[in-house]
Amino acid sequence: MNTCNCEGCELRSLFFENVSNSEIESICTRKTQFHYKKGEVIIQEGDEIQEFIYLKSGLVKLYRNGSNDKQQIICFALPLDFVSLLSIFSEKYYKYSVAALEDSVTCNINLDEVKSIASQNGKFAMSIMEKINKATDNILVDFLEVKQKRLFGRIAYILLYFSRKVYNSSSFELPVSRKEMAEYIGMTVENVIRTLSDLRKDGIIKINGPIIEIADEERLERISELS
């Protein structure tokens, strides 16, 4: 389980910049690491919040069960993101679930330990706060952006999101099903599929099985902006 090398761990500079070496050592020896296969559930809505979970590699989705039995995807998280941060300091139980969209590895740190260090180390607490703020900020901005768009704009937006922010390439394997795209943008599966087809027919994207290639990024960008 405990296979990573803490010496070169990016968490050290990313997260523990203001923490003393001895405290880091203590955390390091007690951290746990987990591997999840694509599709596996990492956090279940209702679970007690006991750990601070950091995504070392892979891709996950945060989602919740809407009132009408449909799932709603809240956001996606990339490596270097803190997965369990939404209500981690204000709630006792998770109000959302997390599942792996690709094979993923998490590094888990006991939450009480983090809290205890933070209580005694204001600079550390401030740096956590900053990161949590940035993360929720990004979620909110994406929400607002998606909200003001219509179907085509939303699809364009999410495609550009995966292309630019996740894979940094104009060609990539879509990590989500059409259904999950629908759950994120708040539209029906059929319309997601139809819209992708339309974009393909217009030569804006190419679809080869699970592979999406953005053929005309400029037009896709315009569609995203003009709704």
Place this chain on the structure above:
Amino acid sequence: MNTCNCEGCELRSLFFENVSNSEIESICTRKTQFHYKKGEVIIQEGDEIQEFIYLKSGLVKLYRNGSNDKQQIICFALPLDFVSLLSIFSEKYYKYSVAALEDSVTCNINLDEVKSIASQNGKFAMSIMEKINKATDNILVDFLEVKQKRLFGRIAYILLYFSRKVYNSSSFELPVSRKEMAEYIGMTVENVIRTLSDLRKDGIIKINGPIIEIADEERLERISELS
């Protein structure tokens, strides 16, 4: 300007629970208090973030300018809410605006001072973090709730929100225009107006000028839930 009595101020217990008396005194003597008339802008998108702003009384809206020149209302804030918290620890400039929906009073505290106390006082930093988390959590939940509903459900939801969370009464003066309701739920003004008319025709609400009375809360609740 500096008219409030810090002795009995709710901020003291709400916000400064872990701060020493001398630090509180120092903050108290330097805080500033501002009065805003209904409609006045409190924070302008792009302003530098210099103060920690706390709403003593009144009601405000947080909003931003969407890409298509339309405004989007992000959320409403009530007394005891911290108005300037969204990106306050992660950004240099406000990414949203704040305006008074009712005559409002704010208590402003120099942000550097708050930061400096937090850096030296982990417990205080943690308590801020908890409050920010709760606030953004609530915003997110409302977003998700509204997102999964259709027009009628969204209108019902916002009416119940004002009735229960803001005014604690089944009869209240709507603090927002139809246009602002539309900007919050992400629909057009005409449809907001039409929907309110329909609810009135069905006897579920009564409209007397700016006064809304929820006549059949149970049905309104059902509309909100069943979308």
Place this chain on the structure above:
DNA sequence: TGCCGATTATGATATATATCATAGCCTGAT
């Protein structure tokens, strides 16, 4: 006082989106 622009209101119509139906395909389970 009277005018102007914004807000509320309503109707007619166009458009966007959801729903329902059907089918091929793939994958996992038996």
Place this chain on the structure above:
DNA sequence: ATCAGGCTATGATATATATCATAATCGGCA
């Protein structure tokens, strides 16, 4: 190997929502 179920896909249709047009009302302001 076969079946069941989920995912992708597409079309027809119903419904929800936006857009456009018009008008009444209200409040600020010259």
